[in-house]
Amino acid sequence: MMINFKIDYADGAHPKILEKLLTTNADQTPGYGEDDYCQQAQAAIQSYLGSTPCEIHFLVGGTQTNLTFISHALKPYEAVLSAQTGHIMTNEVGSIEATGHKIIPLPATDGKVTLHALHTFFKQPQTIHMVKPKLLYLSNPTELGTLYSKQELEELSKFCRQHHLYLYVDGARLGSGLVAPSNTLTLEDYARLTDAFYIGGTKNGALFGEALVLIHPELAQDFRLNMKQKGALLAKGRLLGLQFLTLFQDALFFEIAHLANQRANELRQGLLHLGISFWTSTQTNQLFPILPNHLLPVLSERFSFTIWEPYDEHHSVVRLVTSYATSKDDIIQFLETLNTLYKKDALN
């Protein structure tokens, strides 16, 4: 059987989540997230957010969360600013544009939007022929596994407030970011510095689910109407409440993320040991080693992974992803296989 380094959502869910669904299965609750479990889950999350009053909504997936939130925040002629490598820019089949809004791509450094790129963009005179930028979209960790530091997020937040931009963070892998060794940001910081962000469950041990935190009061009004309209209001909303309650009442969320990072770290160390270099320097659960093209077909026979982009004529950037469900043995097998292939190479 294939060993998965392609996605961090290849299994069902963390066993504690399934257990919770089992023990509550016969309960009868109202639909659409109006149940007690959702309320408890919201309270559990709010306890991490400090004193900032927030509204928390549970949605099923990341693309859905992005499109429902962004379409809610913008007027027809308003646009999103995003790194050109942003997930909404490249990997969501134009879902934001399908709600009527342009995404303006900004040059990115290691997947990150920089203050410099924003300053350069805002130097252009705004005319009545141009969309009005109104929202800055970041992912943290980024699509390249890198992280914004607390200082970077504070600077971007300040810039946004000065320029009347909403700041929104896509946290599909927020867990992995929050427990990364170099991380300096807390959930409380996100609540303080952004106007909205989401905490990803799908890629952190849930069956599915993202918790969207709305901070700016303008953004909360009638949000559930927009959720329903976009097909994002789950009938059995309790399923989301139950999962996030399980994840946040005993910090399971962080434990799961920590496991993923730990496996990634073991893999990184092993690859470095083999003399392999990396495209971006990451401490989260995504690694981007540079591998020789001629080894990829052999590796693909036993391991699934993503060929990200060409590096040079003979090498490619490859993405390897770990999760709490990755085993130590998966890591060992990958490293041993690669080691064997390298040795063979050396003999030829």
Added chain:
Amino acid sequence: MMINFKIDYADGAHPKILEKLLTTNADQTPGYGEDDYCQQAQAAIQSYLGSTPCEIHFLVGGTQTNLTFISHALKPYEAVLSAQTGHIMTNEVGSIEATGHKIIPLPATDGKVTLHALHTFFKQPQTIHMVKPKLLYLSNPTELGTLYSKQELEELSKFCRQHHLYLYVDGARLGSGLVAPSNTLTLEDYARLTDAFYIGGTKNGALFGEALVLIHPELAQDFRLNMKQKGALLAKGRLLGLQFLTLFQDALFFEIAHLANQRANELRQGLLHLGISFWTSTQTNQLFPILPNHLLPVLSERFSFTIWEPYDEHHSVVRLVTSYATSKDDIIQFLETLNTLYKKDALN
């Protein structure tokens, strides 16, 4: 605790579904419905559809399925025809319009679109100032619990083919319809007579999920791109495959629906026995008794249900819904409470 007659999705899921999720939880599969479970579930459903080649896609909820399918089927200036009581018309926050398309309401009889209403509509001359009707949306069972007969569906299908309309059936409660005593339609008939329809899981024992069957070849092209764009491509798509596999491999789907109808029938018999009359005559899991307004507050203390609309000055149409999870005891308690209230009334 409240006894639920308000929704048919108040519990978790049928135990066999949870069991299936548990036993497969550790399996590692590809994402986005490209796994074996989805394929097996598609085969299991296809085995009910006869020789018509279909494409089957799994989506999370009904509103999502309707908007993803309809936006896929129509050009910008094309519109949907629907009963004025149709779910997309009244209860989905304008989700179809949000994808750019008008819904033209047709007068409905017992929640059903009639050939007569269609003929009347098509008598109007079409001008370049009017949307072009291109798709007929039906629900079966309807929002009022009524059923189209085989003859009715055949006539509507013929009309649609003559007028170049796609015929689409919203089957949120298709299970309850298929096993209703008076039902004359099979899944094979749906595949033969419609261009697309969906088989509802959410309201028939699943945690969530709808199986969309695309029959007309024009409608299948690139459908998954539109799913992804609308936020309707579940990352852990296997969850849908596993559920529909469980529902269809041993006919559990029909068994669940049968239980819901059986409870509804017991409730109907009891209400008739109390001399209560009904707004629509249904054999599915939705009942619409006409109850005196002054009893509703008392009933609401122990039972949840929907006050559908005023009937006359002193009475309201009430909707009672059952599911496989409704117990015999729930029925008995409701009938006894009502009986007691009626007796008290008689004494005053």
Added chain:
Amino acid sequence: MMINFKIDYADGAHPKILEKLLTTNADQTPGYGEDDYCQQAQAAIQSYLGSTPCEIHFLVGGTQTNLTFISHALKPYEAVLSAQTGHIMTNEVGSIEATGHKIIPLPATDGKVTLHALHTFFKQPQTIHMVKPKLLYLSNPTELGTLYSKQELEELSKFCRQHHLYLYVDGARLGSGLVAPSNTLTLEDYARLTDAFYIGGTKNGALFGEALVLIHPELAQDFRLNMKQKGALLAKGRLLGLQFLTLFQDALFFEIAHLANQRANELRQGLLHLGISFWTSTQTNQLFPILPNHLLPVLSERFSFTIWEPYDEHHSVVRLVTSYATSKDDIIQFLETLNTLYKKDALN
């Protein structure tokens, strides 16, 4: 040659408008309505609006004005209330829905929305499954040539303010309404009672053009960005300024409307004299006589008009429209032809 009673925009433009274009043709002005002529035209119109501060924008046509304004005013989940006979409901190819918004049809009396219909609608409990009504769309004169009185508009305005609805009046034929004998409304009243309305030029002697008056301050923000986005910002915007300047600096607008109504009145008197009855009672430039079906083909040989809808088995409602360009002789010929046909009928 055919004599036109079908449309009130069958000619080029009032000669004074063409003359203005000729005399200013060589002037070089900035584009997009940033020229002096537009400013002068805005001032000329503002002088009729009293002390209410307004923003005035010039657009090319009515459908364009409706869709640009309405898409500007609403959030994604908000909807328009309109008479079921409203122009945006029936005759603009779903242009409002194409911008993402549902139109909720209200039953209409003589083409008019009534307080009663609004009260009935708002009695329904609002749920998270329903669009949120946010804007009331009226046409005055209506599509059936009828007029709202001052009292009616005041009541509707009050209702809208109480229910947080914007009130918007489509004034495609506002001129004809303003000078109708029974009219009790002034432009100042419109500015006082509505949140936005437009003054139609196309159907009142202009080559093209509608002047949109934005009153509610929320509605004015960034409006020109939305105009540009919808393709509604004319490059040579001065053409609109020049036309509305000509129409409003010496009250030509009212004179043109008066001529149209006068011709309509002559036609009405003549038809009444022939014993013909009317479907709606109008004092504007649209008449809806009820004519025998068997005469329509003969009449159609010399006159163009619209067959509106069947009246009974043997009669149809016909729409006859006049404009300032309709001649007395056109009226006489129509009446004589009809008289001759009636006499022939009487002989058979």
Added chain:
Amino acid sequence: MMINFKIDYADGAHPKILEKLLTTNADQTPGYGEDDYCQQAQAAIQSYLGSTPCEIHFLVGGTQTNLTFISHALKPYEAVLSAQTGHIMTNEVGSIEATGHKIIPLPATDGKVTLHALHTFFKQPQTIHMVKPKLLYLSNPTELGTLYSKQELEELSKFCRQHHLYLYVDGARLGSGLVAPSNTLTLEDYARLTDAFYIGGTKNGALFGEALVLIHPELAQDFRLNMKQKGALLAKGRLLGLQFLTLFQDALFFEIAHLANQRANELRQGLLHLGISFWTSTQTNQLFPILPNHLLPVLSERFSFTIWEPYDEHHSVVRLVTSYATSKDDIIQFLETLNTLYKKDALN
């Protein structure tokens, strides 16, 4: 008074166009482009298109034409490819995205899309997470005044057909391109090589108006319904017919374009004579000289023009546009003023 080098639509219209409107003003015609003048204008244009059967529609402006056409051509998940400097990408307030479609920016050379850029783009594997490119948008002349050669257009056309892309050319300044000294393309070539293109009137002497030529049969179906929906069906459609008839029956269109190019050439020669260099090399009516920043405020006192973008610390790229209405004297004054400023500079 300011001398205009900012836009090529600063005047009213070519006198012959106004004359035509005057002489036909009293004619009564059907609305919405169903009149004889439109038919004659279509025939006049078709006579330039060779044997390819086309459908020709008249719209009011360029943004409107682009959005109406592109929204007609694409399914929800399909996208446009455009030079990153394309007009729809930068200067139309996200009008294409507002109809639901992503524009994928391609790196541009002198404002032109290259085969190389297309090949590079299509090397990326297409996944279900990415929009499907379906239409290549070009402008000719480009936004930078440059021209595609016949060979380039043939190669791009071939590429598009191989990759199932529609090829669409925005011809806002097509006239200037067609009569440029280096031009090798005829209208017949456009009809042979593209799937649709438009012939710009607004920037070539008309009051307003663009003639959209639909060549691929799939694109023509129901196009007028989409026009009406987008507010792009002019009530007095004859105004467009009359203008294009005037432009094409005696080749006035080409004469007007020739005048604009001639003035641009005089201006170019004068600037070269002053030793000024250019950002792009153009033979059409747009020039992009590189001017010293410190002279721009002084120049701006008498001349209007566009500061396009910074060139280096001390210079800017400036855009100068000419039209048939630019006089020889305008050119002389600009050159003399600049000469004087340069001389002063030399003295300091």
